[in-house]
Amino acid sequence: MAASLTVVIAVNPMASFGHRAEVGPRVIERVRAEGHTVVDMREANIELLRRETRRALEAGADALVVVGGDGMVNLGVNLVAQTGTPLGIVPSGTGNDVADGLGIPVGDTEAAIDLLLDALQSPPRVIDAGVxxxxxxxxxxxxxxxxxxxxxxxxxxxxxxxxxxxxxxxxxxxxxxxxxxxxxxxxxxxxxxxxxxxxxxxxxxxxxxxxxxxxxxxxxxxxxxxxxxxxxxxxxxxxxxxxxxxxxxxxxxxxxxxxxxxxxxxxxxxxxxxxxxxxxxxxxxxxxxxxxxxxxxxx
CATH class of the missing domain: 2.60.200.40 (Tumour Suppressor Smad4)
Incomplete structure (x- = not known):
């Protein structure tokens, strides 16, 4: 049986101008169905989301998953860089270039979630970041x-x-x-x-x-x-x-x-x-x- 993890999932409420609002709940549903503990982060604006996600990570988590576009990836990167906490992406934004560069399916939510669930049980990929x-x-x-x-x-x-x-x-x-x-x-x-x-x-x-x-x-x-x-x-x-x-x-x-x-x-x-x-x-x-x-x- 797969190990159960505590996963913080941060959802951009305005990704793609709110036209892909179904993606966040679908990610949460499927991660929970795999037996993981989900800390559901959905806030009214990005600044509040950043603050509350940081608090959730400080309380203890095995991974952070962001649902949105490159802006959400940037939010996640600034929370987990050099901490050892792995970052997952389910792309649903206007620009999804980082997800594309990592080989995460863009435009196919179920395939992206499938990849995420597999990756939660595998060693993370180590990449560079810039400052x-x-x-x-x-x-x-x-x-x-x-x-x-x-x-x-x-x-x-x-x-x-x-x-x-x-x-x-x-x-x-x-x-x-x-x-x-x-x-x-x-x-x-x-x-x-x-x-x-x-x-x-x-x-x-x-x-x-x-x-x-x-x-x-x-x-x-x-x-x-x-x-x-x-x-x-x-x-x-x-x-x-x-x-x-x-x-x-x-x-x-x-x-x-x-x-x-x-x-x-x-x-x-x-x-x-x-x-x-x-x-x-x-x-x-x-x-x-x-x-x-x-x-x-x-x-």
Missing amino acids: VRHGGLSTWFCGVVSAGFDATVNERANRMTWPRGRSRYIVALLRELATLRPIPYEVVADGVPLETKALLISVANNRSLGGGMRIVPHAVLDDGMLDLFVVSAMSRLHFLRVFPRVFSGTHTDLPQVSFRAVKTVSLNAPGVIAYADGERIGPLPVEISVVPGALRMLA
């Missing part, structure tokens, strides 16, 4: 830090209520194209100073962001490195022509695109807001570093 240091604070991330045009698009997309899903990011991108311009960055990558004018800079642990944009298709979650992704200046028309290639990951050979494996990187530029896993960090400058093996994942 963003900003204004005296530190924030963990699992996926991607955006600090350019992609972050501007994210900021607009987060304010939009229509459309839903991946298309929301595309609409936001098209609206932001009107102000597309290269930004002068000061970058220090593993101690090497770089000055560049770029449209987009990201620092990736995972391969994709924004609901399937495979910006660094070769990224590996457990290689002890991050990937610095830079898109240099090009015209709006050229950008529109090449942008669809990001979804298939076939943009990597473009002359305006560069990649660099890094352990630490600092970014500074005027008027740029950084995002991590789709969550707002704040204005540059930021310092980003990899912490190998910081996360134990149920995947």
Whole structure:
């Protein structure tokens, strides 16, 4: 008989704008049916959910499971990084890039729960995490830090209520194209100073962001490195022509695109807001570093 565990399950009440509200109760039902003790965390807002989930973990738990998108994954990562508590994901959000990168089924709730239940009885997968240091604070991330045009698009997309899903990011991108311009960055990558004018800079642990944009298709979650992704200046028309290639990951050979494996990187530029896993960090400058093996994942 499988060992009984105490599992904290935190559910985002507004994942996919509340249109997949049935996923959380289904996860709780099936985990309980396997004989595990469930600590059901469903709160009115994210801040309350974060606080109460932290209390539940401090009271003692064998695992944390988050139900939602990359924002919920980021919440979970910031609660369990370097604690040894494994983190599970049942994707039900607008963007589910971390789940996809881990091989968790996206868009098939029952298959995702099946994988979770198997993983609860298996050794967790150990992966890296990143840390963003900003204004005296530190924030963990699992996926991607955006600090350019992609972050501007994210900021607009987060304010939009229509459309839903991946298309929301595309609409936001098209609206932001009107102000597309290269930004002068000061970058220090593993101690090497770089000055560049770029449209987009990201620092990736995972391969994709924004609901399937495979910006660094070769990224590996457990290689002890991050990937610095830079898109240099090009015209709006050229950008529109090449942008669809990001979804298939076939943009990597473009002359305006560069990649660099890094352990630490600092970014500074005027008027740029950084995002991590789709969550707002704040204005540059930021310092980003990899912490190998910081996360134990149920995947």
